[in-house]
Amino acid sequence: MWKLPKEYNHFAFGVIQAGVTCAVASAIASMQFVAEGTFVSHWLRAYLYSWVAMLPVVVVAAPFIRWLANRITR
Template sequence: MLLLPKREQDDHVPRFPKRYSHFVYGVIQSGLTSAIAGAIACLPFFSEGSFFSHWIASWLISWATMLPVVLLAAPFIRKLTDALCRQENTT
C-alpha cells in the first residue's frame, strides 16, 4: 500500500503536517520495536497459552516507557550520526 500511487479518494485521510514527522516516526519506531522485543520476551508463555495477555501487557508498558526516550534521544542520536558519518562524493 505504501508503494502505490496516491489515489483521489485518499485525500480525505487526515495527515500530520511534515514538521511533526519526527514524532510520527518515533511513535511508529518505538511501537514496533517494543512489540517485537515484548513478543520475544514472552515466548516462554506460548506453551502455557497465555502468550497474548503477557505480550500485550509487556508491550504497552515498554512502549509507554520507550516512546519518551526515543523522542527525547532522537536529536542527540541524529547529531551523533552526523558526526560519525561523512558526506559521500556524488560525482
C-alpha cells in the first residue's frame, strides 16, 4: 500500500478531519432538500464549498487543538 512520509501526517490528518466534518455538517444542512429529491446535488455542492473553506482551518488549528488536549488531560 502506498503511504505518505511521516512528516506529512499533520496534513493527512487535516484532509481527513475536514472531509469527515464537512460531509456530516453539509448533509445535516441539506436535509431539507430530501423531500424535493435534490438532496445529493445540494449536499455535494455544500460539501465541496465547506471542505475547501475548512481544510486550511483544520490544518492550522490541529496542532493547537492537540496541544490543548494534551494540556487538559493526563
